[in-house]
Amino acid sequence: MSKILSVTGLSKSFGEHRVLDDISFCLEERQVLTIIGASGCGKSTLLRMINGLETIDGGEIHFDGQTLGAHTDWRQVRAQIGMVFQSYELFNHLSVLDNVTLAPIRVQKKKRREAEELAAGLLARVGLADKVKAFPRQLSGGQKQRVAIARALAMQPRIMLFDEITASLDPEMSQEVCHTLLELAETRMTMIVVTHEMGFAQAIGDELIFLDEGRIVERGHPDDFFAAPQTERARRFLKRFEFHKGDRK
Amino acid sequence: MMPPVSYATGACKVFSLDYANMLESAPLFARAALTTLKISTAGIALALIIGLACAFLLYLRIPLAGRPVRAYIELSRNTPLLVQLFLLHFGLKVDAMPCSVAALAFLGGGYMAEALRGGLEAVERAQIESALSLGLSRWQTLCFVILPQALIVAVPALGANVIFLLKETSVVSVVAVTDIVAVAKDLISLYYETTEALIMLVLVYLVLLLPICLAIRHLERRVKHVAFGN
Ligand SMILES: Nc1ncnc2c1ncn2[C@@H]1O[C@H](COP(=O)(O)OP(=O)(O)OP(=O)(O)O)[C@@H](O)[C@H]1O
Ligand SMILES: [Mg+2]
Numbered sequence: 432m433s434k435i436l437s438v439t440g441l442s443k444s445f446g447e448h449r450v451l452d453d454i455s456f457c458l459e460e461r462q463v464l465t466i467i468g469a470s471g472c473g474k475s476t477l478l479r480m481i482n483g484l485e486t487i488d489g490g491e492i493h494f495d496g497q498t499l500g501a502h503t504d505w506r507q508v509r510a511q512i513g514m515v516f517q518s519y520e521l522f523n524h525l526s527v528l529d530n531v532t533l534a535p536i537r538v539q540k541k542k543r544r545e546a547e548e549l550a551a552g553l554l555a556r557v558g559l560a561d562k563v564k565a566f567p568r569q570l571s572g573g574q575k576q577r578v579a580i581a582r583a584l585a586m587q588p589r590i591m592l593f594d595e596i597t598a599s600l601d602p603e604m605s606q607e608v609c610h611t612l613l614e615l616a617e618t619r620m621t622m623i624v625v626t627h628e629m630g631f632a633q634a635i636g637d638e639l640i641f642l643d644e645g646r647i648v649e650r651g652h653p654d655d656f657f658a659a660p661q662t663e664r665a666r667r668f669l670k671r672f673e674f675h676k677g678d679r680k
Numbered sequence: 681m682m683p684p685v686s687y688a689t690g691a692c693k694v695f696s697l698d699y700a701n702m703l704e705s706a707p708l709f710a711r712a713a714l715t716t717l718k719i720s721t722a723g724i725a726l727a728l729i730i731g732l733a734c735a736f737l738l739y740l741r742i743p744l745a746g747r748p749v750r751a752y753i754e755l756s757r758n759t760p761l762l763v764q765l766f767l768l769h770f771g772l773k774v775d776a777m778p779c780s781v782a783a784l785a786f787l788g789g790g791y792m793a794e795a796l797r798g799g800l801e802a803v804e805r806a807q808i809e810s811a812l813s814l815g816l817s818r819w820q821t822l823c824f825v826i827l828p829q830a831l832i833v834a835v836p837a838l839g840a841n842v843i844f845l846l847k848e849t850s851v852v853s854v855v856a857v858t859d860i861v862a863v864a865k866d867l868i869s870l871y872y873e874t875t876e877a878l879i880m881l882v883l884v885y886l887v888l889l890l891p892i893c894l895a896i897r898h899l900e901r902r903v904k905h906v907a908f909g910n
Pocket of ligand 2: 474475476594595
């Protein structure tokens with residue numbers, strides 16, 4: 432296996448507020464890294480920095496042999512790193528098919544027919560073969576999110592970044608999307624998955640990072656982490672997802 | 681006693697209007713309507729280009745562009761077209777036709793800029809990030825993702841501006857352009873048939889504006905369908 436992404440000593444501040452502090456990790460090809468942590472601990476900021484949507488304050492990100500920074504040709508990097516957002520961000524004026532083919536046609540200069548064939552295949556893979564002609568407003572949240580996944584996959588990226596993509600979905604739709612991601616993991620897609628769903632984090636990850644207040648507090652195999660968290664902070668974090676009869680007083 | 685009817689001139693008076701004369705004046709109005717349309721089309725097209733440029737400059741927060749652009753918008757929207765025409769024609773000695781087009785473009789540019797800026801601001805900025813994350817350039821993002829959605833939002837305001845600007849051309853006769861108002865004025869001073877000339881003027885404006893108005897309504901409905909469903 433070879434390293435495709437490595438992050439060393441990464442830090443980020445918004446004004447006085449240090450959002451990320453000394454973050455280091457590597458991502459091997461075909462590996463799934465899950466990142467969990469409380470709201471506001473810097474998970475989104477970390478993903479956004481990898482994709483050049485936030486500037487890098489300190490430390491380094493290496494992607495496929497190049498160091499990312501102010502002088503990076505971000506178009507070329509972003510074309511290889513797919514990202515899916517919590518709020519889908521589909522292009523509302525375009526049909527599902529056109530959403531998926533836009534980047535391949537405009538960025539990779541693919542022929543329309545070739546792009547449409549690829550898109551139709553991907554949409555079928557995420558279970559939306561019958562929605563090709565629909566517009567985003569006609570889709571449920573879960574369907575929208577699966578279009579967003581197909582749209583990112585259409586660029587045939589080397590890595591996929593998922594930022595809490597089930598957070599605004601109801602449980603049933605969230606299930607659909609989680610299964611789409613699990614299938615994607617089966618195909619050995621390299622990916623970083625930020626999630627609030629602990630069961631899903633455990634199921635999909637080869638490795639897990641627990642972030643707290645911008646620092647990596649714990650890392651390891653998800654099974655080990657959930658079976659026996661090493662730090663007090665991780666234990667406290669996981670406690671929040673447990674409910675007991677006695678909680679209702 | 682019946683009023684005298686002059687068969688010789690073909691005048692037939694109902695509501696005491698001189699219909700024959702009105703009919704006779706129709707070709708004059710038609711030719712002038714073409715002038716009105718020419719000025720409107722050129723002026724509105726230029727206004728759209730100016731408006732788009734201004735809206736982009738504001739939306740993209742281009743350094744140093746904000747203040748001058750805002751100043752232009754306020755200047756153009758807060759001075760009457762009549763005054764702009766006077767300044768261009770009698771002050772800067774611009775010929776009548778180019779002067780009319782330029783003044784309309786100057787006035788319209790400010791209104792179009794505001795309409796388009798409103799449309800652009802209505803598109804969530806997160807759409808920019810999702811487009812960029814796919815590898816699109818900033819320019820492609822603007823053209824293929826942001827602008828189309830902004831136009832959908834802006835269509836009603838843009839349409840209202842088109843109609844407003846077309847009506848504003850009614851003052852260009854002050855710099856001696858033979859538009860439909862000028863024809864009406866000439867007819868009045870020639871024949872003293874004020875009511876006839878003014879009714880013709882109203883009719884010609886209606887004929888010009890109604891189809892445009894209906895076309896804009898149609899466009900609004902189609903665009904709404906894409907944006908919000910049935
Ligand atoms: N553009 C910004 N300007 C100022 N502060 C910001 C900005 N973006 C994020 N922050 C702050 O940085 C911190 C980390 O934000 P981030 O969105 O990365 O958290 P997160 O872990 O993704 O949270 P959540 O689980 O709620 O999505 C938060 O305290 C947030 O308020
Ligand atoms: Mg987040």
